[in-house]
Amino acid sequence: MATATPATTLDPYRLKPEDVVEPPRTFGAILKRVGPGIILCASIVGSGELIATTTLGAQVGFAALWVILLSCFIKPLVQVEMGRYTIASGETGLESFNRLPGPRFKANWAVWAWALMVGTTLFQIGAMFGGVSQVMNQLVPAISVNVWVPIFLAITLILLLGGGYERIEGIATIKVALFTGITFLCALMLIAMPQYFSWSKAAEGLTFQMPPGGLSRAVSVFGITGIGASEFFMYPYWCVEKGYARFAGANDGSAAWRSRVLGWTRVMQTDALASMVIYTVATLAFYFLGAGILNGMGIVPTGKEMIPQLSQMYTQTLGSWSLYVFYAGAIATLYGTIFAATAAHSRVFADMFRVMGMFKRDDYKARVKYRNRMVVALTVIPVCLFYINRDPVKMVFIGGMAQFLLMPVIGIGTVYLRHKHLPKDIAPSPIRTAMLWFTSAVLVGFVAIYLWSLLS
Numbered sequence: 001m002a003t004a005t006p007a008t009t010l011d012p013y014r015l016k017p018e019d020v021v022e023p024p025r026t027f028g029a030i031l032k033r034v035g036p037g038i039i040l041c042a043s044i045v046g047s048g049e050l051i052a053t054t055t056l057g058a059q060v061g062f063a064a065l066w067v068i069l070l071s072c073f074i075k076p077l078v079q080v081e082m083g084r085y086t087i088a089s090g091e092t093g094l095e096s097f098n099r100l101p102g103p104r105f106k107a108n109w110a111v112w113a114w115a116l117m118v119g120t121t122l123f124q125i126g127a128m129f130g131g132v133s134q135v136m137n138q139l140v141p142a143i144s145v146n147v148w149v150p151i152f153l154a155i156t157l158i159l160l161l162g163g164g165y166e167r168i169e170g171i172a173t174i175k176v177a178l179f180t181g182i183t184f185l186c187a188l189m190l191i192a193m194p195q196y197f198s199w200s201k202a203a204e205g206l207t208f209q210m211p212p213g214g215l216s217r218a219v220s221v222f223g224i225t226g227i228g229a230s231e232f233f234m235y236p237y238w239c240v241e242k243g244y245a246r247f248a249g250a251n252d253g254s255a256a257w258r259s260r261v262l263g264w265t266r267v268m269q270t271d272a273l274a275s276m277v278i279y280t281v282a283t284l285a286f287y288f289l290g291a292g293i294l295n296g297m298g299i300v301p302t303g304k305e306m307i308p309q310l311s312q313m314y315t316q317t318l319g320s321w322s323l324y325v326f327y328a329g330a331i332a333t334l335y336g337t338i339f340a341a342t343a344a345h346s347r348v349f350a351d352m353f354r355v356m357g358m359f360k361r362d363d364y365k366a367r368v369k370y371r372n373r374m375v376v377a378l379t380v381i382p383v384c385l386f387y388i389n390r391d392p393v394k395m396v397f398i399g400g401m402a403q404f405l406l407m408p409v410i411g412i413g414t415v416y417l418r419h420k421h422l423p424k425d426i427a428p429s430p431i432r433t434a435m436l437w438f439t440s441a442v443l444v445g446f447v448a449i450y451l452w453s454l455l456s
Contacts, residue, residue, distance in 0.1 A: 011364035012165070012241045015090045021247035023263025033267045035169050036238035037275025042172035042340035043231055044279045050333050051131065051301065051396045053225055053283055054310060057290025058300045065205025068287050070442070072226040072280040076272050077439040078414050079227055079235055081428065083244075083268045085417050086236040088261050088426045090245045092351050093236035097413050099421060106356040110409055114233055115352060117406045118345055121230055123389070124399030125338055125382035129153070132334040134307040135327050149386060152335065153379050160343055160375045165241040168343045172336065182314075182329050187285035189317040196292040196316070205291075219404050219450045225283050226276075229403035232410050234344035235272075237351070244268055251423065258425050265426075289313035302391065338382075346374035408447050411440030 133148035314326035350370035359366035
């Protein structure tokens, strides 16, 4: 096995023969190599679940349960194929989508569409800065929300500037474990509370009907629950920085290279499956609590009262003592997502500048410089957006809608890469390919239905 190179000098984006590592074969050894999906969960289990998913449940009850399940279960089919292409080619997410046909100005139109989408999702990050500051204001009322926001901005800059993959994966793991387990416990206790929950009501949410008056909310939640458009692009970068592509090595056409690619692809698939289980459990728990507790109490989270309103999900199931447990979990969830999303977006934006020709692919020093600049921009801008629009719930749904509208581009783009640029001996089976086509069609169909509803 190759010896690890110090993080300060290692360029995970270069494929060098000395970095080649044979993939693990046993399930236990494979589990030791997972990690990108955990960071992805840290981004996913955040504003989408704590704010958007619970708010949807509060508005429409269990009627949109099928939307949540569909969102969580089908998107990983695209995620896995993006990961496969990255391992086989060594290309990053934006680098691969820069291959799509169509107009370009220094970079492909799809790259610019990603940048526009992320610019809009900064409303979500701003909402999380506001949400976590609301929690701290509840704990320390003497310090206002307006003061807590720049404090968290400073913490983010300290943690991320110069931070490598290992630090991000470690913090993400703690974040995901802390709140997901407690929220799942609350959801289990909810099942035993007939005033808020019944299996017959939950079954009504599986009838594949749009909830009355909830179409815009439902499609927005479809865009940000499970894997959102931004997470689709994040995942290949974490696969690269974890080492999957580097361990497989450059394509030399040999049987050994093919074996390594397929082996590390199996590791990546296990990683994606593990993350899907985690964020699906977390998402369902949040949705059940919103549809059961908040909808039953007639509470729809909004504005400055969002955090106290959301805390009812805990206090009504575990008791009043759990208020501070909720606060701790909310801090971990919201700030953990700020941390993970900013870490990922700064890497992708740095790569965008590289795709545009501003530095060479093997200039890792320049990549880190651009990444750190984007860390600053991607923390300061969301904070400014929060001060302009102080309703975290609205900010989350604005970002969710932008992610939702980009989904068809990601689905179709992944299909294109699979058929036009992925080596045939690495390509997925006909069944997996058919599932990829089906998922892409669903993503296109969902957006088409929503746009048609706006015109009718």
